[in-house]
Amino acid sequence: MSDRSRIRITDVHTVGVPVTDQDRALEFYVGRLGFDTRRDVPRPDGGRWIEVAPPRATTTIALVVASDGNPAGVETGIRLATSDADADHADLRVNGVEVDDLLRWPGVPPMFAFRDQDGNRLEIVGGA
Numbered sequence: 002m003s004d005r006s007r008i009r010i011t012d013v014h015t016v017g018v019p020v021t022d023q024d025r026a027l028e029f030y031v032g033r034l035g036f037d038t039r040r041d042v043p044r045p046d047g048g049r050w051i052e053v054a055p056p057r058a059t060t061t062i063a064l065v066v067a068s069d070g071n072p073a074g075v076e077t078g079i080r081l082a083t084s085d086a087d088a089d090h091a092d093l094r095v096n097g098v099e100v101d102d103l104l105r106w107p108g109v110p111p112m113f114a115f116r117d118q119d120g121n122r123l124e125i126v127g128g129a
Contacts, residue, residue: 074120086127
């Protein structure tokens with residue numbers, strides 16, 4: 002058995018979303034979702050490391066270049082929090098974002114899925 006007292010993990014820093022074009026993805030996440038750019042730095046291999054996040058979030062989304070082993074257009078499993086799912090649903094739709102129906106189930110916060118510029122699926126969950 003491992004000694005968990007030696008593990009120093011304290012938080013979830015970032016989750017990666019595969020994208021085909023980092024500039025286009027940056028425009029979507031910053032321009033349409035209202036995220037902040039937290040990092041946009043060159044990598045030694047000529048690529049870029051880009052992280053975006055909602056203004057007060059601690060966890061970021063890294064916009065990583067898609068590859069054969071990490072394709073774009075996936076179910077990301079990312080659930081974003083909102084204080085008003087109805088308003089966000091309407092605003093995203095007006096901004097041309099592909100959104101699914103707003104779901105309401107008894108005892109569960111309202112939620113809906115949307116897709117980014119590459120078809121990656123994320124969800125927004127109300128009640129935050």
